[in-house]
Amino acid sequence: MRAAVREIAELCRLLRLPDHFAQQACEAQRDFPLFAPRPYVARMQPGESNDPLLQQVLPRAAETVDVAGFEKDPVGDLQAGVGPGVLQKYEGRVLLMVSGACAVHCRYCFRRHYPYQTAAPTMASWELALRRIADDPSLREVILSGGDPLTVPDDRLSALIEQIARVPHVRRLRVHTRLPVMIPQRVTDQLLRCLSETRLTSLMVVHINHANELDAAVAEALANLHAAGIPLLNQAVLLAGVNDSVEAQASLCERLVDLRVIPYYLHQLDRVAGAAHFEVPAARGRQIVTELRRLLPGYAVPRFVREECGAPGKEVLA
Ligand SMILES: *Cc1c(COP(=O)(O)O)cnc(C)c1O
Numbered sequence: 606m607r608a609a610v611r612e613i614a615e616l617c618r619l620l621r622l623p624d625h626f627a628q629q630a631c632e633a634q635r636d637f638p639l640f641a642p643r644p645y646v647a648r649m650q651p652g653e654s655n656d657p658l659l660q661q662v663l664p665r666a667a668e669t670v671d672v673a674g675f676e677k678d679p680v681g682d683l684q685a686g687v688g689p690g691v692l693q694k695y696e697g698r699v700l701l702m703v704s705g706a707c708a709v710h711c712r713y714c715f716r717r718h719y720p721y722q723t724a725a726p727t728m729a730s731w732e733l734a735l736r737r738i739a740d741d742p743s744l745r746e747v748i749l750s751g752g753d754p755l756t757v758p759d760d761r762l763s764a765l766i767e768q769i770a771r772v773p774h775v776r777r778l779r780v781h782t783r784l785p786v787m788i789p790q791r792v793t794d795q796l797l798r799c800l801s802e803t804r805l806t807s808l809m810v811v812h813i814n815h816a817n818e819l820d821a822a823v824a825e826a827l828a829n830l831h832a833a834g835i836p837l838l839n840q841a842v843l844l845a846g847v848n849d850s851v852e853a854q855a856s857l858c859e860r861l862v863d864l865r866v867i868p869y870y871l872h873q874l875d876r877v878a879g880a881a882h883f884e885v886p887a888a889r890g891r892q893i894v895t896e897l898r899r900l901l902p903g904y905a906v907p908r909f910v911r912e913e914c915g916a917p918g919k920e921v922l923a
């Protein structure tokens with residue numbers, strides 16, 4: 606992560622893009638700067654300003670335009686907090702924001718305005734989060750999220766998992782992460798061990814939006830997770846200019862199932878301020894997913910969902 610690309614000028618140089626690219630986005634960078642790990646940048650096509658991976662990380666002037674209906678906390682996370690770093694919106698599942706850091710800054714992220722400094726737990730407040738989990742016998746699944754929970758070193762992560770496993774009513778551990786895709790070397794032997802040796806049933810949900818994100822190193826990381834007995838699911842976000850076509854979605858889904866990753870959710874974009882230019886009309890998303898059902902086996906088609914404030918679960922659109 607220390608080696609990640611943080612300067613637009615450097616990104617342009619690496620990708621042999623014209624310098625005027627570097628000038629348009631200074632404003633957009635102020636709250637949420639460019640952050641792109643090199644293994645991910647290496648999968649972008651040099652000279653291609655419309656590259657689907659580049660679109661996900663490049664700050665753009667469009668982010669600074671106010672668009673009605675696009676807000677700072679579109680999914681009500683600030684209301685759903687039940688303690689420091691603990692979010693519970695749905696029955697039986699609680700989400701721990703293990704870290705505020707990510708291995709990449711996705712320009713469409715619904716948490717781009719989230720006050721991680723004040724809301725994310727430190728090691729000390731994990732105690733508090735764990736006490737909440739222990740006090741609520743209806744919780745059967747703990748979701749490690751963030752930010753990205755795998756930005757935490759293996760020793761601390763494995764200590765946290767051990768503590769969760771000590772709560773008798775918790776049965777499953779789910780890890781929501783983009784790290785195996787951004788920096789595949791993050792899938793260390795120690796990580797594999799701490800996910801597979803716990804008494805909890807571990808699952809991992811990765812986040813891949815385009816087939817070009819899946820190179821040989823990512824495939825190997827996913828194969829190692831699978832070999833360790835960890836079911837793999839993918840969530841993607843429907844993004845204008847990145848994956849808003851039947852072809853892009855079909856090749857992503859096919860590639861995922863070839864790598865033993867089940868396409869789980871395709872998310873309608875959360876309406877976060879600064880991301881309006883990524884929005885695809887929900888009706889178009891439905892069309893795409895309906896067409897995927899004709900082309901692909903049932904298990905290869907994700908559910909197209911939207912997150913509604915206050916709803917008991919993700920709303921299924923198709
Ligand atoms: C999306 C989400 C979950 C997980 O929902 P599933 O439908 O079980 O994948 C859990 N907690 C929160 C706060 C969420 O936003």
Ligand code: SF4
Nearest residue numbers: 707710711714752783
């Ligand atoms: S990895 Fe996930 S949480 Fe982090 S910036 Fe990207 S979408 Fe947001």
